[in-house]
Amino acid sequence: MFRFTHKVHHQSVNPSPWASYSFHILEAIPEGGILVVLAFVMPIYEDVLLLFTVVSLIINVYGHLGYEIMPKGLRNSFLFEIINTSVYHNLHHSKFKGNYSLYFRWWDKLMKTENPDYVKEYDRIQEQRFGRKKLAA
DSSP states (O other), X not given: OHHHHHHHHTTOSSOOXXXXXXXXXXXXHHHHHHHHHHHHHSOOOHHHHHHHHHHHHHHHHHHTOSXXXXXXXXXXXXXXXXXXXXXXXXXXXXXXSSXXXXXXXXXXXXXXXXXXXXXXXXXXXXXXXXXXXXXXX
């Protein structure tokens, strides 16, 4: 069933921020419903729930931006090994396989679902943005 419903979201092969919440209704209900479950199951402040929603929206829009905005220095930092980039999730949309996580890259590394071309593709795109100078140390 997930394949059928998530297919709507993947009609965006080169996503834009509008694809962030472009879902089939059968996928959107449990996606949004998790907030209701959290509010009733866990003692959580309203402000924290609101902050979670806003941060999730920002990360989701960035993941579906279709354009990389990370600074050049990210490539040589420890954060590059942990967080996802727009390039990372864009590969998920263009290849339809791998790079399933939206927030943390280490999930795909752990599950062995990371696209093997990610680093090469990230470097290629950043070289287009910042010039031909070698990005990785």
